[in-house]
Amino acid sequence: xxxxxxxxxxxxxxxxxxxxxxxxxxxxxxxxxxxxxxxxxxxxxxxxxxxxxxxxxxxxxxxxxxxxxxxxxxxxxxxxxxxxxxxxxxxxxxxxxxxxxxxxxxxxxxxxxxxxxxxxxxxxxxxxxxxxxxxxxxxxxxxxxxxxxxxxxxxxxxxxxxxxxxxxxxxxxxxxxxxxxxxxxxxxxxxxxxxxxxxxxxxxxxxxxxxxxxxxxxxxxxxxxxxxxxxxxxxxxxxxxxxxxxxxxxxxxxxxxxxxxxxxxxxxxxxxxxxxxxxxxxxxxxxxxxxxxxxxxxxxxxxxxxxxxxxxxxxxxxxxxxxxxxxxxxxxxxxxxxxxxxxxxxxxxxxxxxxxxxxxxxxxxxxxxxxxxxxxxxxxxxxxxxx
Amino acid sequence: xxxxxxxxxxxxxxxxxxxxxxxxxxxxxxxxxxxxxxxxxxxxxxxxxxxxxxxxxxxxxxxxxxxxxxxxxxxxxxxxxxxxxxxxxxxxxxxxxxxxxxxxxxxxxxxxxxxxxxxxxxxxxxxxxxxxxxxxxxxxxxxxxxxxxxxxxxxxxxxxxxxxxxxxxxxxxxxxxxxxxxxxxxxxxxxxxxxxxxxxxxxxxxxxxxxxxxxxxxxxxxxxxxxxxxxxxxxxxxxxxxxxxxxxxxxxxxxxxxxxxxxxxxxxxxxxxxxxxxxxxxxxxxxxxxxxxxxxxxxxxxxxxxxxxxxxxxxxxxxxxxxxxxxxxxxxxxxxxxxxxxxxxxxxxxxxxxxxxxxxxxxxxxxxxxxxxxxxxxxxxxxxxxx
Numbered sequence: 001x002x003x004x005x006x007x008x009x010x011x012x013x014x015x016x017x018x019x020x021x022x023x024x025x026x027x028x029x030x031x032x033x034x035x036x037x038x039x040x041x042x043x044x045x046x047x048x049x050x051x052x053x054x055x056x057x058x059x060x061x062x063x064x065x066x067x068x069x070x071x072x073x074x075x076x077x078x079x080x081x082x083x084x085x086x087x088x089x090x091x092x093x094x095x096x097x098x099x100x101x102x103x104x105x106x107x108x109x110x111x112x113x114x115x116x117x118x119x120x121x122x123x124x125x126x127x128x129x130x131x132x133x134x135x136x137x138x139x140x141x142x143x144x145x146x147x148x149x150x151x152x153x154x155x156x157x158x159x160x161x162x163x164x165x166x167x168x169x170x171x172x173x174x175x176x177x178x179x180x181x182x183x184x185x186x187x188x189x190x191x192x193x194x195x196x197x198x199x200x201x202x203x204x205x206x207x208x209x210x211x212x213x214x215x216x217x218x219x220x221x222x223x224x225x226x227x228x229x230x231x232x233x234x235x236x237x238x239x240x241x242x243x244x245x246x247x248x249x250x251x252x253x254x255x256x257x258x259x260x261x262x263x264x265x266x267x268x269x270x271x272x273x274x275x276x277x278x279x280x281x282x283x284x285x286x287x288x289x290x291x292x293x294x295x296x297x298x299x300x301x302x303x304x305x306x307x308x309x310x311x312x313x314x315x316x317x318x319x320x321x322x323x324x325x326x327x328x329x330x331x332x333x334x335x336x337x338x339x340x341x342x343x344x345x346x347x348x349x350x351x352x353x354x355x356x357x358x359x360x361x362x363x364x365x366x367x368x369x370x371x372x373x374x375x376x377x378x379x380x381x382x383x384x385x386x387x
Numbered sequence: 388x389x390x391x392x393x394x395x396x397x398x399x400x401x402x403x404x405x406x407x408x409x410x411x412x413x414x415x416x417x418x419x420x421x422x423x424x425x426x427x428x429x430x431x432x433x434x435x436x437x438x439x440x441x442x443x444x445x446x447x448x449x450x451x452x453x454x455x456x457x458x459x460x461x462x463x464x465x466x467x468x469x470x471x472x473x474x475x476x477x478x479x480x481x482x483x484x485x486x487x488x489x490x491x492x493x494x495x496x497x498x499x500x501x502x503x504x505x506x507x508x509x510x511x512x513x514x515x516x517x518x519x520x521x522x523x524x525x526x527x528x529x530x531x532x533x534x535x536x537x538x539x540x541x542x543x544x545x546x547x548x549x550x551x552x553x554x555x556x557x558x559x560x561x562x563x564x565x566x567x568x569x570x571x572x573x574x575x576x577x578x579x580x581x582x583x584x585x586x587x588x589x590x591x592x593x594x595x596x597x598x599x600x601x602x603x604x605x606x607x608x609x610x611x612x613x614x615x616x617x618x619x620x621x622x623x624x625x626x627x628x629x630x631x632x633x634x635x636x637x638x639x640x641x642x643x644x645x646x647x648x649x650x651x652x653x654x655x656x657x658x659x660x661x662x663x664x665x666x667x668x669x670x671x672x673x674x675x676x677x678x679x680x681x682x683x684x685x686x687x688x689x690x691x692x693x694x695x696x697x698x699x700x701x702x703x704x705x706x707x708x709x710x711x712x713x714x715x716x717x718x719x720x721x722x723x724x725x726x727x728x729x730x731x732x733x734x735x736x737x738x739x740x741x742x743x744x745x746x747x748x749x750x751x752x753x754x755x756x757x758x759x760x761x762x763x764x765x766x767x768x769x770x771x772x773x774x
Contacts, residue, residue: 002488022520047629053448054441054468059519060512061440061470064765068518068634074650077629077766078476081441081466083448089465093480099487101389102627125447131455132446133409240489242434242464247455263461378451379464 002099006226006234007385009038009219010346015334016183017115018213023052023062024069027111027215030339031070034107034217040229042071045219046103050079051090051110052338053125066111083374084287086110087216087341088381092240094220104222110342111215122211131247144208144288146249146376148200151290153255155202157305160293162202164308166193168289169206169331171317176328178359183212183334207289212334216342218349235349235385238274238367241267243380256305258373260380261298265371268382269300274367276300279384281351281361282322283344285373286329295371296324299382323361326351341381344370352387389486393613393621394772396425396606397733402721403570404502405600410439410449411456414498417604417726418457421494425606427616429458432606433490437466438477438497439725440512453498470761471674473497474603474728475768479627481607491609497729498602509598518634531595531675533636533763535587538677540642542589544692547680549589551695553580555676556593556718558704563715565746570599570721594676599721603729605736622736622772625661625754628654630767643692645760647767648685652758655769656687661754663687666771668738668748669709670731672760673716682758683711686769710748713738728768731757739774 011033013026021029027050035041048070050063059065067076082089087110094106114122126143127136135141154160170190176182193206226234243263246252252259269275276299284299286292293307301322302310310316316324327333327347330340348368351361366387373380398420400413408416414437422428435457437450446452454463469476474497481493501509513530514523522528541547557577563569580593613621630650633639639646656662663686671686673679680694688709689697697703703711714720714734717727735755738748753774760767 048631061468061762061765063468064470064631064634064762065518065520067631068638072631073633074630076631077469077472077768078480079468080480081448081450081468082464083451085464093465093467093483096480096483096487096489099489100483101486102483131452133452243461244435244451244454244459244463246460247451251455375448375451378448381464 003101004223005095005098005220005237007218007237007345007349008221008226008229008231008234009034010349011037011217012181012343012346013215014181015212015214015336018113023059023111023113024065026113026213027066027109028070030215030217031109034219038219044105045072045107046075047094047097047106048072048076049090049094049106049108050076051086051108051342052079052112053081053083053086066109082379084337085341085372085374085379085381086338087343088372088383090342091218091345091383092242092381095237095240098220098222104225105219107217107219108342109215109217110339112336112338113213114211114336115213134248142200144200144203147288147290148203149249150255150294151202154290154294157256160308162194164293164312165202165207165289166190167311168286168292169193172286172325172329172331175326175359176332179328179333182328182332183210184332203288209287209330209335212336214334214336214339216339216346218342218345233387235352235387238384238386239268239271241265241271241382245377247378249376257294257298258377258380260373260377261295261371264380264382265299268384272384274384278365278367279322279369280363280365280367281348282324282369282371283347284324284371286325286331287335299371318361326359326361341372344372345383348385352385390488391610392482392485392607392624394605394624394732394736395608395613395616395618395621396421397736398424398604399568399730399733400602401568402599402601402723405500410446410498410500411452413500413600414453414496414602415457417602418496421604421606431492432459432494433462434481434484434493435459435463436477436481436493436495437463438473438495438729439466439499440468440470440473453496469766471724472728472759472761472766472768473725474730475759475770477729478605478732478770479629479768482624482627485607485609491612494604494606495729496602496604497726499723499725500600501598501723502600521635529587531587531590534675534677535590536636537642537681538589541677541681544643547695549581551680551699552589552594552676553577554698555673555679556580559673559712559716559718562713562746563719566715566720569715569719570597571719590675596674596717596722599723601721601723601726603726603733605729605732620774622739622774625771625773626655626658628652628658628769632764634765636763644681644685645764645767647760647764648682648758651767651769652686655771659771661771665752665754666709666756667750667752667754668735669711669756669758670734671711671758673712673718674722686758705748713746713748728759731759732770735772739772
């Protein structure tokens with residue numbers, strides 16, 4: 001029924017503390033690269049979907065200046081938000097507008113500027129990632145605290161260790177050090193991660209992703225336009241799965257995995273007609289190291305409870321069974337909320353085109369998976385790409 | 388190419404100052420009515436799209452509690468925002484997800500709670516409806532001020548009068564007094580409107596819509612599901628047009644109409660295969676009275692410059708050539724930002740089913756149009772329905 005939809009151009013700004021640029025300027029860095037990558041100009045874009053959580057309340061309507069500055073003043077009728085999964089929601093929205101036949105070419109722009117001090121601060125907004133009235137306001141639960149619940153439950157049930165959590169950080173910093181667009185450009189040592197200060201036990205400073213500014217963009221097109229633009233060997237969106245979960249964490253049956261990941265993954269695998277073992281490279285949502293370990297399991301890369309073992313064995317490094325976050329992940333590439341999901345598509349599109357350089361994952365089937373979570377599994381997206 | 392999409396159920400909460408209910412409770416009023424109207428339960432809904440501008444920063448992620456409370460915890464992966472056109476953006480997003488074949492049944496929920504005092508206030512957020520950095524922050528332009536630019540230009544070029552502006556308010560209050568869900572339940576007199584205090588000349592208090600709380604919901608379904616649910620005589624989405632415009636008002640060529648309306652209308656008319664003269668009942672975006680007069684013209688209900696004459700002749704009353712805002716409009720029904728566009732669909736769906744009661748517009752062709760603007764034409768949507 002649906003029309004096929006391809007990714008024909010991708011762009012990614014430098015992630016980090018971007019005091020040098022306005023929101024719209026950061027977005028345009030990504031847009032410009034995506035347009036040049038696709039070999040088209042703004043006039044070919046029929047729909048612009050801007051993904052931004054809008055953590056800076058002073059710019060209450062972030063899509064408007066972003067579209068004006070990027071040259072999409074006439075075709076930017078929508079902003080989407082799905083907390084930290086906002087970027088994936090933007091891609092899904094652009095995808096549907098093409099698959100439905102409504103437009104032929106759309107751009108998904110993810111952008112966030114979080115490092116400026118505003119009220120509430122980015123950290124305070126993070127606390128609202130659960131349920132505001134009960135869990136944040138009544139109990140003062142911070143965002144790290146929500147994931148600490150999951151980490152302690154996972155350690156208790158499966159014997160996952162603090163060392164295994166730290167190993168995720170070490171891997172992701174290693175790859176970020178090889179990615180000039182990453183927020184952090186340096187490797188870290190396991191012992192330093194373990195000695196870093198406690199944020200919310202068992203999560204330490206090096207278990208947490210940073211607060212970053214940044215943007216990413218992906219241009220999507222129908223099959224007809226792929227031919228018209230003479231795009232050779234495009235990357236296709238094979239399937240998108242989505243889910244959401246209860247606002248209140250206390251309403252969930254357990255704390256050792258995210259049902260939003262499981263549901264979104266099942267939907268995406270089914271739509272794409274592939275299985276977990278077919279995936280050759282993945283971007284997963286590692287806002288905290290425990291999140292990456294749970295994702296391994298919930299996405300079916302290993303059995304439930306064996307995520308700690310997977311990282312300990314090095315299976316998620318390049319050369320391992322399933323390389324994960326070879327761009328540095330949220331943990332070390334950075335996590336500008338709205339940009340993250342689109343940035344995953346940026347990395348995977350380049351991997352599928354064998355443009356990964358020294359971070360290139362060897363591919364045979366050319367199937368890649370992006371996993372993007374909002375809040376503590378309040379939102380979940382899994383997007384499967386193939387060449 | 389696209390699949391046909393029907394509206395099979397609609398709901399609308401009471402609009403007004405809703406100190407009695409939380410955001411999610413107001414949303415559920417609309418959701419419950421829509422489910423009952425369609426004769427289905429939550430388990431049939433595959434996708435929930437929540438439209439909310441999120442003017443209350445303390446609930447930074449409004450879709451999460453709204454979906455939890457309404458019973459859509461698993462299927463609410465996305466919030467959309469398009470300023471005051473947010474409700475239409477939600478309908479468009481839900482439409483595309485069905486037209487693309489991704490899902491068969493989706494709900495668009497529009498909700499806003501604006502009357503609570505928060506930082507920034509709703510009025511301060513309104514000022515950001517232009518360009519924050521230049522026009523709001525540098526010049527202190529308020530939202531009423533943006534529309535006052537348009538009103539003075541329209542008066543100067545076409546001789547539109549303050550009396551004609553006030554006539555729009557009189558009409559919309561009349562119909563609101565017949566609508567139990569409207570914020571204002573009383574008629575007003577022309578002389579009182581003209582004597583009301585100046586907000587930003589020529590706009591007076593009675594030229595401005597109020598700040599309201601409220602919600603609306605619309606359930607959309609594919610043709611297959613319409614048959615499966617045995618929906619008799621559904622209302623079909625015949626076409627949706629969208630547009631956006633420059634962030635900075637100063638970048639626009641003139642101030643006597645909104646190009647976002649013209650572009651969105653042309654797109655919608657073309658998609659639906661109808662002309663302005665075919666439209667028998669319309670909801671237009673009357674955040675200020677001048678906005679309704681410009682909409683008459685920009686939608687093609689009269690020639691450019693003759694909007695003032697159209698209201699003066701009473702042509703937009705029931706019984707006139709093109710009845711407009713017979714539910715009270717934003718002006719008197721109220722304007723809870725995210726809810727407004729969905730509430731337009733609520734009213735028109737009921738009109739097309741001849742459920743308008745004493746406000747029923749006599750119909751022959753059964754073609755209706757909703758026109759929803761975000762900011763000062765920063766966003767524009769036109770949605771055409773037919774039975």
